[in-house]
Amino acid sequence: MQRGSDRHSAHRDDEMKHELQGLLRSGHPTRSAEWHDPEPVADDDPEVAGGPVLPGHGPGRLEALRHELGRLLGRTSFPATPAPLAATLRERSAPDALVERVAALAPDTEFRTASELAGALIGDQE
Numbered sequence: 001m002q003r004g005s006d007r008h009s010a011h012r013d014d015e016m017k018h019e020l021q022g023l024l025r026s027g028h029p030t031r032s033a034e035w036h037d038p039e040p041v042a043d044d045d046p047e048v049a050g051g052p053v054l055p056g057h058g059p060g061r062l063e064a065l066r067h068e069l070g071r072l073l074g075r076t077s078f079p080a081t082p083a084p085l086a087a088t089l090r091e092r093s094a095p096d097a098l099v100e101r102v103a104a105l106a107p108d109t110e111f112r113t114a115s116e117l118a119g120a121l122i123g124d125q126e
Contacts, residue, residue, distance in 0.1 A: 066118040068098075079112045 072092050077085060086103035101121055111117040 062122050066115050069114040
């Protein structure tokens with residue numbers, strides 16, 4: 001029976017799914033030795049995750065922070081003052097340091113976009 005453009009048999013497909021099931025469910029390699037991982041990490045690979053995005057200095061920090069705030073808050077959170085924004089961030093499991101920085105902003109300031117909020121957070125540190 002022809003299965004289209006597949007190179008493997010149905011049995012091999014099921015076997016490969018079973019081999020990767022632990023990796024897909026856990027989100028991290030399940031082998032005890034790195035060389036035995038399905039796709040080992042190369043020495044010159046860039047870091048994929050550098051931890052949570054927090055307000056800070058450096059090139060691209062404003063853009064990274066704006067992206068993270070936009071991802072966490074979405075469009076429906078705006079316009080708002082810092083207290084409701086901090087509550088929304090807390091609900092959506094944002095890093096504590098980010099939630100604290102947003103909550104520490106002037107309570108009467110209203111932000112219309114994630115870009116304005118990111119600018120206030122970065123400008124607050126300078």
